[in-house]
Amino acid sequence: MHTTSDTEALKRAAAERAAEWIRDGMTLGLGTGSTVRHLLDVIAEHRAAGQWSGVVGVPTSEDTTQRARRLGIPLATLDERPRIDLTIDGADEVDPELRLIKGLGAALLREKIVAAASRELVIVADDTKVVDRLGTRAPLPVEVDPFGAAVQPDFLRSLGADPVLRVRDGRPVVTDGGNLIYDCRFPAGIADPEALEISLALRAGVVETGLFLGMATAVVIAGSGGVQVREREGAR
Incomplete structure (x- = not known):
């Protein structure tokens, strides 16, 4: 280390x-x-x-x-x-x-x-x-519109993620674009990054993901x- x-x-x-x-x-x-x-x-x-x-x-x-x-x-x-x-x-x-x-x-x-x-x-x-596999060490950030942000965790869980709203000093982190971020842990990593990216991109309210x-x-x-x-x- x-x-x-x-x-x-x-x-x-x-x-x-x-x-x-x-x-x-x-x-x-x-x-x-x-x-x-x-x-x-x-x-x-x-x-x-x-x-x-x-x-x-x-x-x-x-x-x-x-x-x-x-x-x-x-x-x-x-x-x-x-x-x-x-x-x-x-x-x-x-x-x-x-x-x-x-x-x-x-x-x-x-x-x-x-x-x-x-x-x-x-x-x-x-x-x-x-x-060796994405998601095994770092969480996947998913940037969401603040409007209806509370409806996103259940959707993210349906994709196998454990989402946590990013918070700093007791307040949600707000991006330069004015959005919120859910950090998504995947217990076994991300099996199919391309399929996951498509699913997230099609979700209303998801602005962007950290998959490049x-x-x-x-x-x-x-x-x-x-x-x-x-x-x-x-x-x-």
């Missing part, structure tokens, strides 16, 4: 490796989470050294927006830059087919919108996020043995 300092060092190593995909002049989707914070530092360091002056970021959350601005990274919106060359983001789980669970940072809706607008999606993670399927072109994984890259077949 990694210590906190070990984990942060692994995240930094993964961020540095993923930054090798960046080219000057790119419109770059900026994900959300602890690993992406290291990426922002890497970008700022390159810019301070006179590199990547033409890189413009499209952030996926208010947290990333604020951090990028503090570091002096130029930003744009999707309205201004609807075509994104590359998005770099983290993940809460990665399986052997490069399917992902994301959203523990509560930015899953915007993350998926930006990822879908991107030519490439590179995921950075430490080796604790690698799983067939989206990642590469995953950069940092572990005690070094950094490895897994690429989706035919992604390039």
Whole structure:
């Protein structure tokens, strides 16, 4: 098991490796989470050294927006830059087919919108996020409209989930889009992520899920043995 300092060092190593995909002049989707914070530092360091002056970021959350601005990274919106060359983001789980669970940072809706607008999606993670089956370690976040949110748990249970409304400091967590999140545990993991995604997408009131399927072109994984890259077949 990694210590906190070990984990942060692994995240930094993964961020540095993923930054090798960046080219000057790119419109770059900026994900959300602890690993992406290291990426922002890497970008700022390159810019301070006179590199990547033409890189413009499209952030996926208010947290990333604020951090990028503090570091002096130029930003744009999707309205201004609807075509994104590359998005770099983290993940809460990665399986052997490069399917992902994301959203523990509560930015899953915007993350998926930006990822879908991107030519490439590179995921950075430490080796604790690698799983054989999605849902075995992290819960699946399901973002729902506040209207009628109370009717969703029974539906989620019918799909085999154990849903828990995400709460912080005694209050429901509200996403940047104004929605709520149910964190769904699956006792044996998710047997068929694609079928589950379809069922959730068809449910009225479900805004988005943390399943990112067939989206990642590469995953950069940092572990005690070094950094490895897994690429989706035919992604390039």
